[in-house]
Amino acid sequence: MRTVIVGAGEVGTSIARSLAPAHDVVVIDVDADRAEQLKYELDVMTLSGDGTSLSVLRAADVASTDLFIASTDDDRTNLVAAETAKTLADPFTIARTKSVEYLRTWELTRAAFGVDFMVCSDLLSAENVVRVVGLPSAVDVDPFAEGLVQMAEFEIDAHSPVAGQTVAEADRFESLTFAGLFRGDELFLPRGDTTIEAGDRAVVIGSPGSVQAFASDVAPESTPGDADEIVIIGGSQIGYQTARLLEERSLSPRLIEQDHDRARELAEMLPNTVVMEHDATDTEFLAREHVDEADIVVAALDSDERNLLVSVLAKRLGTDRVVAIVDNGEYVTLFEEIGIDVAINPRQVTAEEITRFTHSGIAENIAVLEGDQAEVLELKLTDASELVDRPISEVASGLEADVVFGAITRGGTLITPRGDTELCAGDHIVVFVETAFVEKLTAMA
Structure with a gap:
């Protein structure tokens, strides 16, 4: 598949890195130095220029392109680039936008702005926050198989009852599979006798009920569903969308916004949210509230620096769990290293969603973990698949790849995979696989 990507920032680079091994990728960026760097970094073709320019898109041979992705940081640039690409040919166009208003306009016809698929960073980020809120001890949560299956990643701290247990001791749930463990920079597939250590990040796949039950084992003091008292700091679009989604779940969060006009506007739009007009860096106010x-x-403020400050203040006051929006991907590790529980990077969330969509037809769904070290994929097996009519033990031994079968859904029913489970055409399989082996696995499905 020939793909043209406009924008070589965090989003465009992440998408290009994912697609480059198996596709013909061209990246366009206004920064000539960045374009040149990416050419050698990812071994893709690059062009320096304006992605909305007809001449630049002609030079990129958009006329023979299958997929066109506009992923710059500017909404209007992305929309104009997609519209311009449509004047040259009819590639499938994907545009990134921060504005929910553009998304709502596009949803009216699914064709506005010359865009075939639109990804809204702010809304996706808010949805990620709400999923984490719904499973308080997790650092990442993704649904699969139309909600029948859930993948969650948990950081095991020194006080967790799970720390020091073997996987066999910790896995006491019928419909749960331990898929992988991240320890420092190392990824490995756990066995029954593998000891779970403090600091590990454990990835589990299973029914939502079993994942929630395991979450209670990881952090008994943070029972899933008990996160009733939620404070959102910042009335940004992500802050607003988070509050709106929480209201849809019958929750009543509190939201702190310093700007008078914005606070008034939010109070009118969020009937079940208590909006407080104040400076969230005022520790006396935070303590009083x-x-x-x-x-x-x-x-969810509009500045990484201010988000870092209020996150640290909340932690120092004694808040159990802090989720921070981190716009600059390079800061995510910093937030995590100083003790912020979950750092959500809108750019990475957006790149993951676009990458998931580009895999449609190959993967039904995708989650990227730990800086692209591993992926969780949902694959639908066809009659022609090399995996069907074979037990999982035979498939796994023949793959010569680091892969764990986490769950199977068959006819709307969840099946917990075992070594003797035979795969059938039509099955949806949810697998944990090291990124290097993704192409090999998807080719067999």
């Missing part, structure tokens, strides 16, 4: 007693604090 008992922010330390909140189950979760969400830092």
Whole structure:
């Protein structure tokens, strides 16, 4: 598949890195130095120029392109680039936008702006926050198989009852599979006798009920579903969308916004949210409002630096769990290293969603883990698949790849995979696989 990507920032680079091994990729960026760097870094063709320019798109041979992705940081640039590409040919166009208003306009016809598929960074980020809120001890949560299956990643701290247990001891749930463990920079597939250590990040796949039950084992003091007291700091679009989605779940969060006009606007749009007009860096105010007693604090200001400050303040006050929006991907590790529980990077969330969509037809769904070290894929097996009519033990031994079968759905029913489980055409399989082996696995499905 020939793909043209406009924008070589974090989003465009991540998408190009994912697609480059198996596709013909061209990346366009206004920064000539960045374009040149990417050419050698990812071994893709690059062009320096304006992605909305007809001449630049002609030079990129958009006329013979299958997929066109506009992923710059500017919404209007992305929309104009997609529209311009449509004047040259009829590639499938994907546009990234921050504005939910553009998304709502596009949803009216699914064809506005010359865009075939639109990805809204702010809404996706808010949805990620809400999923984490729904499973308080997790650092990442993704649904698969139309909600029948859930993947969750948990950081095991020194006080967790699970720390020091073997996988066999910790896995006491019928419909749960331990898929992988991240320890430092190392990824390995756990066995029954593998000891779970403090600091590990454990990835589990199973029914939502079993994942929630395991979450209770990881952190008994943070029972899933008990996160009723939620404070959102910042009335940004992500902050607003988070509050709106929480209201849809019959929750009543509190939201702190310093700007008078914005606070008034939010109060009118969010009938079940208590909007407080104040500076969230005022520690006396935070203490007076008992922010330390909140189950979760969400830092959703428009500045990474301010989000870092209010996150640290919330932690120092005694808040159990802090989720922070981190716009610069390079800061994610910094937030995590100083003790912020979950750092959500809108650019990475967006890149993951676009990558998932580009795999449609190959993968039904995808989650990228730990800086692209591993992926969780949902694959639908066809009659022609090399995997069907074979037991999982035979398939796994023949793959010569680091892969774990996490769950199977068959006819809308969840099946917990075992070594003697035979795969059938029509099955949806959810697998944990090291990124290097993704192409090999998907080719067999």
